[in-house]
Amino acid sequence: MRIAFLFVGVVLSTASFATSITISNHSFEAQTLGSGSFFYSPTQITDWSSTATGGADRGVWNTGAPGKDGNNIAFAYANNAFAQQLTATVQADTVYTFQYLMGRSGGATRGTAELWAGGTLLNGVVTGGTLLAGQTLQINQSSMSELSLTYTSPTSGAVVGQLLTIRFAGSTIPGENYVSFDNARLSAEAVPEPATLTVLALGALAAARRRRK
Numbered sequence: 372m373r374i375a376f377l378f379v380g381v382v383l384s385t386a387s388f389a390t391s392i393t394i395s396n397h398s399f400e401a402q403t404l405g406s407g408s409f410f411y412s413p414t415q416i417t418d419w420s421s422t423a424t425g426g427a428d429r430g431v432w433n434t435g436a437p438g439k440d441g442n443n444i445a446f447a448y449a450n451n452a453f454a455q456q457l458t459a460t461v462q463a464d465t466v467y468t469f470q471y472l473m474g475r476s477g478g479a480t481r482g483t484a485e486l487w488a489g490g491t492l493l494n495g496v497v498t499g500g501t502l503l504a505g506q507t508l509q510i511n512q513s514s515m516s517e518l519s520l521t522y523t524s525p526t527s528g529a530v531v532g533q534l535l536t537i538r539f540a541g542s543t544i545p546g547e548n549y550v551s552f553d554n555a556r557l558s559a560e561a562v563p564e565p566a567t568l569t570v571l572a573l574g575a576l577a578a579a580r581r582r583r584k
Contacts, residue, residue, distance in 0.1 A: 389468070389560040392459045394537065397555045399445045404433035416445060421453035422495040429453060429541070432551070436474055438515035440554035446476065447541035448549045452495035454487075454538035455555075461488045461503075461530050462559065467522045469504070469537060470556040472515040477548025483507040483540040484552075486522055489533035497538065501530050515553055523562065 401417035402410040410416070410431040412423035421429055429451040431443045445453060461467075473482050483505060490500020504522035524531060539552045 389558040392457060392535070392557040392559055394455060394457065394555050394557060398441045398553055399431050399443045400441045402431045402443060404431065404443060406433055406435075408433050412451070416453055419445075419453040419455050420492050420495050422451045434551075436476075436513065436515055436551065438472060438474070438517075440472060440515075444472075444474070444515065444551045444553040445539070446549045446551045447482075447539065449541050450543050452483075452538060452540035454485075454492055454495050454497065454536055456492045456534055456536040457557070459535050459557075459559070461524050461533050461535060462561070463524055463526050463531050464562040465524045466560045466562060467503070467524070467535075468519055468558045468560075469521070470517065470519040470554075470558075471539070472553040473508070473510055473518050474513060474515040474551045474553075475510050475548055476513065476551060479509055479511045480547040480550050481507055481509045481542040481544060482550035482552065483538075484518070484520060485538040485540070486520065486557075487536040487538060488530040490536070492536055495538070495540075497536055500536065501533070503530065510550070515551065 395418035404410060412429050415421055416431060428449060429447040431445050433442050434444055436444060469486050471484055485505035486503045487497045487500045488503050490497045504520045506520050537555060537557060541550050
């Protein structure tokens with residue numbers, strides 16, 4: 372029995388673990404703001420590329436919104452957006468998990484989060500890149516809610532080796548209100564090889580049989 376459990380432990384020690392990918396100003400704290408004050412467009416948000424149409428349609432807000440991370444949250448109205456191209460590239464056979472907080476400051480509204488590979492980032496828009504994963508969700512409560520999306524990269528292909536970009540955008544539905552984002556996080560975890568999964572399964576089976584005996 373000891374041998375079986377030792378075998379499973381050794382195999383598990385070779386399994387991959389998720390690693391965090393650096394996002395600069397991930398919680399929008401770079402702007403030092405007094406309680407309740409705003410940082411408006413058209414000035415760019417620190418470390419983020421953003422659109423700035425129609426006046427104060429995106430920026431940073433020091434707010435008491437429940438569930439936020441730190442002092443500030445970022446906000447966008449209509450089709451305004453902000454994005455950041457990272458130094459990390461798409462690795463083969465890897466699961467990427469993009470986590471973030473989203474809320475609203477008016478009535479029910481929608482917000483979009485996206486993960487891109489390659490392309491050129493300018494004014495919050497990715498040109499010539501590949502959208503790897505994205506989701507648009509409606510949010511009804513004013514508190515910041517934890518959300519996430521995932522993408523699993525292929526063994527090979529055009530996206531492998533391309534720079535990763537994360538992007539947030541406001542609602543495109545007329546009449547909907549401001550949407551807020553905070554605490555952007557991205558992690559990567561290598562997909563276990565089939566042979567490793569087989570060994571893990573066999574080891575667990577052997578341990579279970581010995582335990583029954």
